[in-house]
Amino acid sequence: MVEAGHAPGQVGPVRKAVRESLIKAGVLKAHAQDVPVGLYGTERKDLLMRLIGGALDYIAPLALLGHADEELLALVATPNRKAMLVVDRRIVAEDDNVCQLTLAAPDGTKLRPWHAGAHIDIFLPSGRVRQYSLCGDPRREREYRIAVRRIPDGGGGSVEAHTLRVGDLVEISQPRNAFMMPLPGSASAKKKLRFVAGGIGITPILPMARLADRLCLDWSMLYTGRHPSSLPFLDEVAAFGPRARVRTDDEHGLPSPADLLDGVDGDTAVYACGPPPMIETIRRGIGHEVELHFERFSPPPVVNGVAFEAVLGRSGEVVEVGADESALAAIRRVKPNVGYSCQQGFCGTCVQRVLDGAVDHRDSTLTDLQREQGQMLVCVSRSKDGGRLTFDL
Known part of the structure; x- marks a missing residue:
């Protein structure tokens, strides 16, 4: 499973809410299936998804102005979280370190459809957010299956997930897919x-x-x-x-x-x-x-990294970021509760606002507007040319 959320402000749910409101208003047509969030696991960036995501950042304020009523505002504020019941738990590796969890809606209703390669966020009781791939059968419409490898010296998420038992309630996000599989003879020219x-x-x-x-x-x-x-x-x-x-x-x-x-x-x-x-x-x-x-399933190595200083703007504390480590890893040495998940620049959980300094953006997730607003994914992005960065932390 992916050990890896959305940026503060719930960008993902806002885009979904705006899209739904535009469908209600007749501006967009509803489709039978959701458009995948992105295809960033490929060797090339999915430009179309980036353009759609960027466009919605500008459409959202216009949509809210044109259709600002209580129903729409409530929709936009709705978080992408759903309570699920652990209905089955079993160990699926001989060394006892991989636990399979099967999740279902408490009322047994059908769940959001998904496609091979999809994953969900798990909101653990401690507040940690981790991402795990769906490894079951999409045709089983009333359950999601995940599996978690326990990593004792990791960030604590996998160990906590292993404590979940049948009957426990846990919140999850809706499935999304960054690892789509175009089928040969359809979306793929390969055989x-x-x-x-x-x-x-x-x-x-x-x-x-x-x-x-x-x-x-x-x-x-x-x-x-x-x-x-x-x-x-x-x-x-x-x-x-x-x-x-x-x-x-x-x-x-x-x-x-x-x-x-x-x-x-x-x-x-x-x-x-x-x-x-x-x-x-x-x-x-x-x-x-x-x-x-x-x-x-773990952080990529830092390529062509340059050491720099990260300043925590609220306390003035200065943190040294090594050339071969991420800003996230360095910041967590002094602020261990800073949120993170995928550590690969995809999920958005670790986003922080930069108050001062030039950023070398190394993710494929943030839109140009988000970057202009000072947002940075500290798990992969860095200072440009080793200059000091000041964060709103």
Whole structure:
């Protein structure tokens, strides 16, 4: 699952609310399915989604002026949170470190539809927000299934999630998808699919493989990890037969690009999810003609980083940010309760306002308007040229 929210002000729900209000007013037509938030797991930015997101930042104030009534204002203020009941809990890896949770509406009603690659936010009792991929079957309309790997020395979210029990209530967001799978012969010009999963990275890959198998597409999977006992859902992977191969480091050593991409050619779209070293290995070995989509489950390494100072404007405290660490990591040394989730510049949970200084924006999430307003995702973005940044903290 993704260990990874929206920026303060609930940008996502505002856009959704404005869209719904425009549909009511007859300005937009409703569609059978939601437009995906973005496709940022691909090698190229999804320009169309960025343009739509940016346009809604300008449409929103106009829509509110034209249709400002109590119903609309209440809609805009509605948070993207839904109470869910834990209806099943089970351990799905031999080492006991991966827990599967099945969630359902307390009244048993149908849930929002989702597509392979989607994830949800989990709002844990402590206030932590984490993101986890949906790994069940989208055809099961009354439940969402996630799985969480316990990381004792992590940020505490996975450990807390492991304390949830059947009967507990927990709030979640609606599903959204940043790891869409265009199908060969439709939205993709490729003819074959290759899935590469590393450890808990199997969670978004499972629904993709099930869909590919059900549609009789040409697909294959490599599932890799340290040792068999650490790998969740081995029984479900084995059910795919010879198309899905398991490879572990204890038996074969660390995989090379050739190992991960065996049989991949220019007619193949690769979908990979796992730790940064695995993703980087794939990126090094993949050809330019191969279509690559990926999702990470931990922070990417800092590239071409320059050390700088972060000033906490409310206290005046100065924090040194190393060349190889994120501003988020440095700030959390002195303010451990600062919100964060994905640590990859996607979810928006860690957004902070910059009062002074030039920002090197390294995310694909914030719109130009948000950046002009001083917003910065401190998990990936940095100071430009090492200059001091002052935050509203």
